[in-house]
Amino acid sequence: MIIQVWSDYVCPFCYIGKKQLEQALETSGYAEQIEVQYKSFLLDPSTPVDTEESIYGPLAAKYNMSIEQTKAMTQNVAERAKEVGLHYDFDRMKTANTIKAHRLAKWAEEQGKGAEMNERLLQAHFLEGLAIGRMDVLITLAEEVGLNGEAAKEMLTSDEYKEEMYSDIEIARQLGVRGVPFFVIDNKYGISGAQPQHLFEETVAKAAEEAGLQRKLNMVGEQGALCEDGVCDIE
Structure with a gap:
């Protein structure tokens, strides 16, 4: 079964939603499948490339707020993030053009490091305040x-992986995605945004059952005496 997740590395709810999905997979018993x-x-x-600007100014301008209101x-978002174990540091966060970051993630995926790169980019932006639009930062990550x-x-x-990146965006447009995070579960169910945790868990379980996946056993008690490979615990 496949779950597709549309997100951007400067979207605070995308990191929150990612953690919610991971928790749902962990509790579902289907994670390995x-x-x-x-x-x-x-x-x-x-967004300008190589900027080191704080996020407060652009956000204040976008929402027509004062810096204090921003x-x-x-x-409030930081408090929401704490619910999934994330400690956002908005005072250190910088605005970022994420085109290179997305291309890097696409390349990393082909190297077998897509999941690790995706997590590292989010961590760098939201927890460490690194400028993930800068090439030197991306190379280090x-x-x-x-x-x-x-x-x-x-x-x-180069221009590698731009086509793949824009292909994702076009598919999102065709699906009617207007904002992120957006989750497509087994091409049957869509979840828009960082929803209540139970919605992720119920939807993942429902889709997995419909797909005929075998749930992982929930082991109870400690391991008792047993025989394996022709040898028995007799002490």
Whole structure:
């Protein structure tokens, strides 16, 4: 079974939603039989590249708020993030053009490091305040998940993976996706946004049962005496 997730690396609810999905998979008993595919989405491709600007100014302008009102708004989001074990640091966060980040994630996926790269990019932006629009930062993050830095730099200085990134965005448009995170579960169910946890758990379980997946056993008690490989515990 496949779950597709459209998200952007500067979307605070995308990281929250990711953790909710991971928790739902863990509790479902089907996690090992479900593949999660992360798809690209650009909230604001016009954001300047290599900027080190705080997120407060652009957010205040976007929502026509004062800086103080903007900080209060982000504090509410930070409290929501704590519910899934994330400790956002909005004071350190920087605006970022995420086109290169998405391309890097696409490349990392082909190297077998897609999940690790996706998580590292979100962590870098929301928890560490790193400027994930900058090439030098992206190269360092790639190296941290075990990828070759020179190869990452060569890819980022080209136009590789732009087509794949924009293909994801076009599919989202066709699905009617207007915002992220957006989850498509087994091509049957859609979840828009970071919804209540029980909705993720119920939908994952329902889709898995309909797909005929075998639920992982919930083991009870400690391991007792047994025989295996022709040897029995007799002490």
